[in-house]
Amino acid sequence: MIRVIIAVSMFALLLGGCSSYSELNKTAVIVGLGIDYDSKKNLYEVTFQAINPTEKSTSASAGRALPVVVFSSKGKTISEAARKSTERFSRENDYSHIAIIMIGEELARKAGINYLFDVFERDGRIRVNVPLMIAKKEKAKNVMNILPSIEDPAASLESKLKNSAQLLGETSYTKIYQVIAALESNGEEPVISGIGISGNVEQGLTKKNYEKLFYTHTQLNGLGMFKKGKLIGWIEGNKAKSVQIIKNTIKGSNLSLYCSKKNYTSLQLRYSKSKAKVIMRDNKPIITVNVKAIGVIDESLCNRNISSLSGIKSFEKEASSNYGKLIREGIDYAQDYKCDVFGFGEMLRKSNLKEWQKVQGKWEKTFPKAEVQVTVDFKIEGTGMRVQPYPF
Structure with a gap:
């Protein structure tokens, strides 16, 4: 009798479905976030890097498209910018697979990061163990969109940061929760690895970058030092x-x-x-x-x-x-x-x-x-x- 009750209960659950269920063909799997700041308009610009399912498929058309699709939107807050992205992209964003979060240098210097991670802690869909980087002398939007010769841009950035931190030691694999802890401390300031662009930026933003032996690439460069939540300088080498x-x-x-x-x-x-x-x-x-x-x-x-x-x-x-x-x-x-x-x-x-x-x-x-x-x-x-x- 107990087995019958369990079987009926499981069948009912299957029929009932899940309230948070989303169909895959209606979901944008976000693998990278870039956050910039427009100091003149006092607006945040959020760039979303999503996996391109056409490129990832095994169909005959695979390989002809770029590995990711990119879209961006602006808002008074990061949440508002994220919601405004629905005006530009047809799918619902899934943030559970984010590999990297990029912060533009202008945002880090002028607006600061004191309140930047509030939305990540409140929204359970985004993990706080995601690594952070600073776009050195660049917009996060530009650095994140440089197309590497292998891997997706976000995956390439995350792998580069991890490998360099482990093998060279001049950069740091700093995660969101570690920065939050340092910001809340009175006796420690956070550091976040910087990364810039080497080569022709316009070429790096197009598929032509795949066809070059000496291609435009991103390059790690030092640690950004923060004081009271704002970037004040770089410690390098x-x-x-x-x-x-x-x-x-x-x-x-x-x-x-x-x-x-x-x-x-x-x-x-x-x-x-x-x-x-x-x-x-x-x-x-x-x-x-x-x-x-x-x-x-x-x-x-x-x-x-x-x-x-x-x-x-x-x-x-x-x-x-x-x-x-x-x-x-x-x-x-x-x-x-x-x-x-x-x-x-x-x-x-x-x-x-x-x-x-x-x-x-x-x-x-x-x-x-x-x-x-x-x-x-x-x-x-x-x-x-x-x-x-x-x-x-």
């Missing part, structure tokens, strides 16, 4: 690595060590773990950063002997010095901008709330005066498949 090193989010990188005659030996970073501590002494922050790192020699362009322990030790000493130098340069750079992108203020709050309360309202002025001490212990655990370098 080795200095940018310091953010990931101190936050312990760095997965891999390289370190070039000078040999002789303008030649270098390259170390591949395999492991990096930092411990940072902040104390107050005579109303002045004392920041100590201790780092343990491990790497392997993956290329040698000089004749220095690395078959002996003494040869390896000399490289370890140089690696420790160079790694510590780039960390210190990154902190100095952030202090010049009066922008604590490392979260040292948050560390002080967690370790000593009483001391933090004394500087909470003036950490922006206190952080640049901090005394910084960096110690690095860098070990080399291998030389790859070869020990001795080629003779030069």
Whole structure:
């Protein structure tokens, strides 16, 4: 009898359907969002990148169309702009597959991002673990529409960001919820990776880009630093690595060590773990950063002997010095901008709330005066498949 009741109940559910059900041929699967700001009209422009089902199909016509379709609309809020998109596109937007959200530099600098993510937290259809990027010196609309030689534009951007963050360490795979947490903190400012356009923009917006060997492409470039929700500058190159090193989010990188005659030996970073501590002494922050790192020699362009322990030790000493130098340069750079992108203020709050309360309202002025001490212990655990370098 129980089995009969269960079977009848399931059949009734199937007949009843689902209130949130949408037919696939009436749905636009959005894979990327670009958000720009028109400061003259005080309007947000939202660009939607949707999968083109014709291109994705296996029919004979597949391959003739672009992989995505793009449409945009403007509004006083992001929600209004999204609803106005129905005037331009016939399908209902599905936001559950968004791979990347792009923010235009003008929006980041002039309007700021303090309230930008309110709509994402309120609307359960959009995940807050989606990565963010800043269109450097460009509109988000333009950067998102550059057609790569492979993959969809949104998928290409997300993959490029993830791979670069893991292999090079000069960018950060920053997600919405991480930026929201930093914005709500009084002791940490957010950083978001920047990306620009290399090549002819007009060519990159057309299918002709597929036909070029040297095609227009997007290129990652540094981390955008924010203060009070607004973009104030960029930290680039080795200095940018310091953010990931101190936050312990760095997965891999390289370190070039000078040999002789303008030649270098390259170390591949395999492991990096930092411990940072902040104390107050005579109303002045004392920041100590201790780092343990491990790497392997993956290329040698000089004749220095690395078959002996003494040869390896000399490289370890140089690696420790160079790694510590780039960390210190990154902190100095952030202090010049009066922008604590490392979260040292948050560390002080967690370790000593009483001391933090004394500087909470003036950490922006206190952080640049901090005394910084960096110690690095860098070990080399291998030389790859070869020990001795080629003779030069």
